[in-house]
Amino acid sequence: MAGNRRKPPSSPASPLDVLRRLWRGIDPGREGPPRQFSLGERPAPESRPSRSEESRPPDLSADLDQNLERIQVELDTGRNSDVVIRDFELALKPRRRAFLLYIDGLADRMTVSESVLEPLMLLAKLRPEASQGDLLCAVEERLAPGAAISRERNLGAALEKVLSGMTALFLDGSREVLLIESKGWEKRAVGRPQEEPGVRGPLDSFTETLRTNTALIRRRLRTPDLTIENLQVGRLSRTDVAVVYLRGLTNPKLVEEVRRRLRGISVDHLQASGTLEQLVEDRPNSLFSQILTTERPDRAVGFLAEGYVVILVDNNPIALVVPATFTAFFHSADDYYLRWPFGTFARWVRLLAMFLALFLPALYIAATTYHQAMIPPPLLLSIAASREQVPFPTVFEVILMEFSFELVREASLRIPSVMGGTISIVGALILGQAAVSASLISPLLVVVVALTGLGSFCIPNYSTSFSLRINRFILLLLASLAGFFGISMGMFLILLHLGSLQGFGVPYLSPIGPFRPGSPDVVVRGFLQSMEGRPAFVRPQDEERQPPVARRWSAGPEPPAGQGGPDPSGGGSV
Numbered sequence: 001m002a003g004n005r006r007k008p009p010s011s012p013a014s015p016l017d018v019l020r021r022l023w024r025g026i027d028p029g030r031e032g033p034p035r036q037f038s039l040g041e042r043p044a045p046e047s048r049p050s051r052s053e054e055s056r057p058p059d060l061s062a063d064l065d066q067n068l069e070r071i072q073v074e075l076d077t078g079r080n081s082d083v084v085i086r087d088f089e090l091a092l093k094p095r096r097r098a099f100l101l102y103i104d105g106l107a108d109r110m111t112v113s114e115s116v117l118e119p120l121m122l123l124a125k126l127r128p129e130a131s132q133g134d135l136l137c138a139v140e141e142r143l144a145p146g147a148a149i150s151r152e153r154n155l156g157a158a159l160e161k162v163l164s165g166m167t168a169l170f171l172d173g174s175r176e177v178l179l180i181e182s183k184g185w186e187k188r189a190v191g192r193p194q195e196e197p198g199v200r201g202p203l204d205s206f207t208e209t210l211r212t213n214t215a216l217i218r219r220r221l222r223t224p225d226l227t228i229e230n231l232q233v234g235r236l237s238r239t240d241v242a243v244v245y246l247r248g249l250t251n252p253k254l255v256e257e258v259r260r261r262l263r264g265i266s267v268d269h270l271q272a273s274g275t276l277e278q279l280v281e282d283r284p285n286s287l288f289s290q291i292l293t294t295e296r297p298d299r300a301v302g303f304l305a306e307g308y309v310v311i312l313v314d315n316n317p318i319a320l321v322v323p324a325t326f327t328a329f330f331h332s333a334d335d336y337y338l339r340w341p342f343g344t345f346a347r348w349v350r351l352l353a354m355f356l357a358l359f360l361p362a363l364y365i366a367a368t369t370y371h372q373a374m375i376p377p378p379l380l381l382s383i384a385a386s387r388e389q390v391p392f393p394t395v396f397e398v399i400l401m402e403f404s405f406e407l408v409r410e411a412s413l414r415i416p417s418v419m420g421g422t423i424s425i426v427g428a429l430i431l432g433q434a435a436v437s438a439s440l441i442s443p444l445l446v447v448v449v450a451l452t453g454l455g456s457f458c459i460p461n462y463s464t465s466f467s468l469r470i471n472r473f474i475l476l477l478l479a480s481l482a483g484f485f486g487i488s489m490g491m492f493l494i495l496l497h498l499g500s501l502q503g504f505g506v507p508y509l510s511p512i513g514p515f516r517p518g519s520p521d522v523v524v525r526g527f528l529q530s531m532e533g534r535p536a537f538v539r540p541q542d543e544e545r546q547p548p549v550a551r552r553w554s555a556g557p558e559p560p561a562g563q564g565g566p567d568p569s570g571g572g573s574v
Contacts, residue, residue, distance in 0.1 A: 059153050064172035097172040106165040108184020148181035193295050200337040205295045210240050210314040216297040231262050234270040240314040250307050251539045258309050273313040282502055289463040290503035292324035299333045307540030323506035327522050329464040335525050343525035356455035357468050361398050362479035362487050364448050368394050370483030389439035395480035397441050401449045404431055510537035
């Protein structure tokens with residue numbers, strides 16, 4: 001019959017047909033192309049409130065079920081497994097319904113159970129005729145002592161607090177919610193500084209927890225003038241940002257400018273302080289950072305005492321200090337813990353390292369390519385003999401070695417820390433020795449590149465070291481084109497750019513350009529007893545850091561009262 005007719009066997013596919021089907025993405029053993037997944041067109045947005053509606057979130061209702069329904073819709077409790085809603089009844093006659101709302105992992109379960117649920121479920125002495133306000137007051141007073149409690153009428157504001165680790169208590173018949181402090185997420189302990197290690201001084205550093213960082217500052221500045229203002233940045237992340245300053249000392253215009261820039265940031269997600277730095281600095285396209293970063297609480301406190309503003313970002317162990325000047329990037333905390341000759345010598349070594357990291361390869365190219373007459377004849381003959389077998393021009397030789405050094409540096413940062421130091425040292429030795437043996441580079445260039453790398457490692461600030469590395473390549477190319485004239489032109493352009501930079505209204509080269517006399521704490525770290533004034537370029541409200549005679553014990557014994565000397569009442573001597 002026709003219905004039982006068999007399909008005639010197909011002829012075997014030729015190799016050309018197999019290649020053609022593979023080219024089209026079709027399995028040769030299948031009849032058609034494989035099923036592929038596609039996202040398709042852009043989907044329509046879900047039914048979420050608009051931004052104008054989010055700016056006016058609804059207030060709480062007196063109906064507990066209605067509040068619960070709103071929360072389930074806002075937090076999508078059917079899918080979010082970490083949202084915990086605990087229904088229970090207060091021990092009243094008649095019993096009163098309530099429920100707790102918190103995020104598992106952000107709130108401490110022991111705090112919620114022992115400090116919230118147990119006291120509430122054992123309440124038995126509340127008067128049945130108590131009004132709603134009296135009930136809230138009674139519940140608030142019977143919670144565990146020491147817990148921070150606040151009230152909120154707005155549902156959106158309450159959910160923001162819950163998403164930050166607090167626990168919300170909703171009572172039936174009440175239009176207010178009680179927010180109880182119960183943060184208890186996992187956090188890293190206070191450890192040693194990684195980017196700014198020191199020989200002397202404290203060994204603690206900032207962590208990823210904002211309150212831990214503010215406590216480290218409070219421990220060092222026990223004054224009621226220390227002010228910590230909290231702001232939130234990011235429409236989705238709601239990242240907590242703390243603005244820290246000393247009231248009565250820091251310039252109010254500087255504080256207001258910091259507030260204005262932070263409130264003017266409109267982003268969905270703020271990841272870290274490095275992102276915030278780029279969003280608030282004056283010239284983010286510059287190679288030089290205009291905001292100082294530090295992970296040491298003692299250094300942040302030192303800047304606060306001089307009239308600066310410190311910005312702390314939650315989930316990040318790096319603090320931002322504004323305004324920043326160019327010379328501040330070459331200072332370290334050890335400069336103030338050591339004696340003044342040692343601190344001054346260390347600063348001079350860093351400045352020499354900066355010049356080596358910036359100009360040494362360019363000077364080598366200019367001297368060996370354009371200005372051989374400036375090199376002493378014995379050294380010139382040695383350089384010529386070492387480069388006799390090198391087939392590349394000097395500029396290509398230097399670029400090759402600099403790029404290889406950057407590869408080793410980047411590899412040492414990306415591989416595990418246990419192997420990083422070993423691989424970086426072995427890699428540099430093997431690369432240098434192999435390149436010299438293969439006559440790809442001259443031995444003198446290995447010394448030049450090594451000194452350049454050591455100079456960049458001496459810079460205390462990572463961003464400044466990065467900017468010097470990039471500018472080194474620019475000067476290197478200019479030296480290959482015009483010798484010392486190209487280096488001079490590049491240096492002039494760098495100084496011109498630095499002179500045009502400002503950070504929060506302060507010239508970048510202050511106090512050198514424009515020159516502002518003050519305490520000897522720029523290139524030279526002066527005597528501690530002679531550092532009487534605060535930096536004038538930050539315009540602090542109190543420019544006197546300490547009295548003219550800080551070592552009062554060395555001024556001789558104090559005369560008895562009424563026989564001369566300073567009057568304790570402030571009226572001068574008699």
